[in-house]
Amino acid sequence: MKPLSLSATYHLRRLLHQNLDRLSSIVAAGAGLKADPLSDLNSVIESLYLEEYAIAETVDQLERLASLHQSLVTQSARHRQELRKIEQEIFWLLGFKLKEIQSHGTILLVDDTVLNIKLLSKSLKDHGYEVYGITDSSIVDESAKEVQPDLILMDVVMPRFDGYEVCDRLKQSPLTRNIPILFMSGINDVMNKVRAFDHGGVDYVTKPFQLEELLARVDHHISFRNLQKRLEAQNLRLQQEAQERQETERLYRDMFENAVYGIFQSTPDGHYLKANLALARIYGYDSPEELITVVNDIAQQVYVDPNRRSQFVESLRERDSLLDFESQVYHKNGSKIWIAETVRKVLDSDEQLLFYEGMVRVIKPSLAA
Incomplete structure (x- = not known):
């Protein structure tokens, strides 16, 4: 039997790692091995499909899907739905069902020009994002605490407080310091870009920008932020499970000894x-x-x-x-x-x-x- 290629194996393991908390097994207990980011995927496939022709067909399908996913993931803003469908097929072949995501993410859009907010909000909403627009830079702090967006798109040049000042205030609060901020500006020089990163921004785009480029950056940062949040939740859950296990072991030890x-x-x-x-x-x-x-x-x-x-x-x-x-x-x-x-x-x-x-x-x- 022809095994999975190394590149396909690496890509599939990466997908498993990124989505582990959103996968539910469709394999009956004892009916086959369960795939995880560290398992031998070839052994998992053999245990699930048993017959040689079925194993070979599954390997070919996974190779094709992994290659297609790799080619599209760099253009994820344009191919989000297609990528999701491919991921569902991959996980199904590996014995999992992928839980659906209701929203692509929440964005807080900060720009002092109402027309800019209207145009950009429409484009973002058309691509599945929930968008909140703000023209007054003085209320960004409270709005961010209330909305808890996945990403903030921040204009740099604004009256009262510029984007860098607002960013500094957001980074001082534990409720907003981890929200990624993407700066937008008509100023295209190196020093301003360096300043944006010095203040804690994760990216900088120059106006006028191509919508596809902005969507690609937005998609990347929100996906990364969602992965961070899921990993944080996983770590918290593991810590809670470890504490519960320690408490159970302590109770068992006390019962055993006494x-x-x-x-x-x-x-x-x-x-x-x-x-x-x-x-x-x-x-x-x-x-x-x-x-x-x-x-x-x-x-x-x-x-x-x-x-x-x-x-x-x-x-x-x-x-x-x-x-x-x-x-x-x-x-x-x-x-x-x-x-x-x-x-x-x-x-x-x-x-x-x-x-x-x-x-x-x-x-x-x-x-x-």
């Missing part, structure tokens, strides 16, 4: 992986560490009848768990006690046994040795 009943994890060949203090005390040991270190053969060292461990293992081959599995076991001092074990199997993603996990309680007091 439980009244003995809790353990043991390997199929008879070693303890984990044990809590209650289990150690049931068996007469001073600490879980001592129990785990000393007992390296549960069948021989714990059970009075070594065959009981074999019966334990055999029972769990036939079912997922055991309830109140009663056995006589040794205390460290040589006495014997009766216990009941409630145990479950823990399996890996391939349904292979990893270890047993369970709880132990004493049901009869110790008998002298």
Whole structure:
């Protein structure tokens, strides 16, 4: 089978990375591998399509779509709808559905000339943007805080406050400092362009400009800003998940360490992986560490009848768990006690046994040795 080319693989992985939070899997659990920016895409395709002819056809389609997407992405302002359709086809072939975007973005347009705002607003709206126009440079701060646009198109030469002064004020507020600002000016000299970037602008276009050029720049900056916001949201979500996981682990650890009943994890060949203090005390040991270190053969060292461990293992081959599995076991001092074990199997993603996990309680007091 002909694999994906390196250039197609790189481009597809980049698309996956940029859109990961907007993808929902259409593949049933266990029916195939899930694609992500780091996965082997050829293995993903083989797991999804199985038959050689279907795999070859999918690879050819992805090669064609990736090449077409690469050729159009540099002209994204003119081919936005076509690009979106190509991306939907690519993700569908990789086992995903791409969530629809309702708006291409919100733009705050600042220019002291009403006619300029009317003409440019119409062109931007025709290309799917939501546009808010302002002619008074003194109210840009409050408007930006209220609208929270994805991009600000800012004229440089305006009465009262010029575009650079307005930009400085926007960069001072935590609510607006990250909004990208694209300056527009009839002044075409290097020093003014350098000044625009020094004040925090992301771009500078000279009037009169070609509409296609401005749309391309707008599309680029809004796409980049949206990617930034999605990555920030992903990072926040990951931080929240990490905090929740830490809290869950802390609660589990507290429960494990302070439980009244003995809790353990043991390997199929008879070693303890984990044990809590209650289990150690049931068996007469001073600490879980001592129990785990000393007992390296549960069948021989714990059970009075070594065959009981074999019966334990055999029972769990036939079912997922055991309830109140009663056995006589040794205390460290040589006495014997009766216990009941409630145990479950823990399996890996391939349904292979990893270890047993369970709880132990004493049901009869110790008998002298």
